[in-house]
Amino acid sequence: MQDLTRCVHHPVVSQEGFASLAVPTYRASTIVYPDAKSFSNRGKRGFDGYTYGLHGTPTTRTLEAQLSLLHGGVRTVLVPSGQAAASMILLTFLMPGERVLIPDNVYSPVRYFCADYLKPRGIDYGVYDPQIGADIAAEIDDRTKLIWIESPGSGTMEVQDVPAIIQAAKARGALVACDNTWASPLLFKPLKHGADFAVEALTKYIGGHSDLLLGSITVADIELRQRIKLVLRDMGIGVSPDEVSLALRGIETMGVWLRHVGRVSEEFAQALQKSDAVEQVLHPALPSCPGHEFWKRDIGGSSGVFSVVLKPGAEANLEKAMTELKIFAIGASWGGTRSLIATTALKDERTVKPWTSKGTVLRICIGLEDEQDLWQDLSAMLSKLSAKQFTDGA
Numbered sequence: 001m002q003d004l005t006r007c008v009h010h011p012v013v014s015q016e017g018f019a020s021l022a023v024p025t026y027r028a029s030t031i032v033y034p035d036a037k038s039f040s041n042r043g044k045r046g047f048d049g050y051t052y053g054l055h056g057t058p059t060t061r062t063l064e065a066q067l068s069l070l071h072g073g074v075r076t077v078l079v080p081s082g083q084a085a086a087s088m089i090l091l092t093f094l095m096p097g098e099r100v101l102i103p104d105n106v107y108s109p110v111r112y113f114c115a116d117y118l119k120p121r122g123i124d125y126g127v128y129d130p131q132i133g134a135d136i137a138a139e140i141d142d143r144t145k146l147i148w149i150e151s152p153g154s155g156t157m158e159v160q161d162v163p164a165i166i167q168a169a170k171a172r173g174a175l176v177a178c179d180n181t182w183a184s185p186l187l188f189k190p191l192k193h194g195a196d197f198a199v200e201a202l203t204k205y206i207g208g209h210s211d212l213l214l215g216s217i218t219v220a221d222i223e224l225r226q227r228i229k230l231v232l233r234d235m236g237i238g239v240s241p242d243e244v245s246l247a248l249r250g251i252e253t254m255g256v257w258l259r260h261v262g263r264v265s266e267e268f269a270q271a272l273q274k275s276d277a278v279e280q281v282l283h284p285a286l287p288s289c290p291g292h293e294f295w296k297r298d299i300g301g302s303s304g305v306f307s308v309v310l311k312p313g314a315e316a317n318l319e320k321a322m323t324e325l326k327i328f329a330i331g332a333s334w335g336g337t338r339s340l341i342a343t344t345a346l347k348d349e350r351t352v353k354p355w356t357s358k359g360t361v362l363r364i365c366i367g368l369e370d371e372q373d374l375w376q377d378l379s380a381m382l383s384k385l386s387a388k389q390f391t392d393g394a
Contacts, residue, residue, distance in 0.1 A: 026057040054238035063247055080239055085201070086107070101136070101140070130150075155344045159295040166194040188299045196220050260368070262303055310362065344363045
């Protein structure tokens with residue numbers, strides 16, 4: 001064997017006595033076969049086998065299996081983002097002439113996808129009040145093939161009566177997908193309540209460090225996984241094992257710090273109700289939050305994300321007050337170690353039940369900083385919002 005060949009062919013080394021707690025990161029485009037017959041018969045390996053790096057490596061299979069166990073599902077499919085997970089379900093299970101129902105508090109890009117991509121291609125959508133519960137039965141017609149649930153909802157935090165909606169959907173033969181990112185499978189398991197798909201933006205709590213983009217779809221029926229994988233294959237969509245390895249690392253500590261940020265978010269939500277700058281606190285653990293009774297019945301625990309509605313007029317000082325925050329960072333997304341805060345627009349995005357509050361809505365994500373530092377930073381910002389002397393010239 002000449003040197004140029006030695007550069008390409010790695011020597012075999014003994015792994016005897018080697019054991020690691022870390023999951024190896026297997027990077028691959030080409031997957032090689034032991035013989036020509038195996039290559040010719042590669043199509044028989046199915047979606048649980050290995051045929052090409054785009055369709056999975058042992059690294060991706062490990063995270064898929066772990067999520068399936070946590071959700072109580074039969075298989076999990078990984079996609080490049082949480083939005084990709086939503087789009088993939090909509091693309092796979094809806095055909096022209098059919099219809100999906102989405103809640104009025106849905107993650108905005110899901111609504112945009114329905115309006116900008118599906119509807120021009122003959123797939124209709126309807127929007128329902130997230131608090132509709134069993135009355136959603138009246139919204140389901142023969143064209144309705146899928147019902148989307150997001151509980152709690154983006155920004156406004158309404159908790160839906162998930163079992164009642166699923167029961168109504170099943171009575172009409174419609175599939176149900178639940179965006180479970182806020183709760184994660186540690187706090188709520190949609191498949192256990194009869195949902196067909198549990199959707200997660202792994203970018204958030206499972207990633208845990210604001211450094212990856214990844215999504216997942218966990219299914220209750222293997223046939224649903226098969227159909228999704230066919231579309232992923234035909235569209236050439238896969239995920240990077242490097243992103244997956246970061247998620248595998250993040251998921252190991254998720255339970256410990258989800259418990260921490262949940263406790264802190266509940267304590268902050270209680271305390272913020274007393275702020276002079278705050279009109280309303282939107283946190284599922286508060287009795288005043290829409291759907292609190294369903295949170296108490298079905299979830300019973302909190303993550304670190306909630307919203308506050310400021311009193312009208314406070315926004316005059318808001319940009320400067322937010323810019324002067326020392327601990328909270330200003331940014332979208334959530335679920336990392338850093339605490340985040342951001343304004344969120346709701347009035348123009350509600351079409352069924354108008355958003356009537358005139359004050360600005362802030363979404364707060366609790367991270368892993370010292371909670372006393374966080375509280376001092378947040379309360380200082382709010383005091384500036386209600387202080388008359390806090391002006392641009394101050």
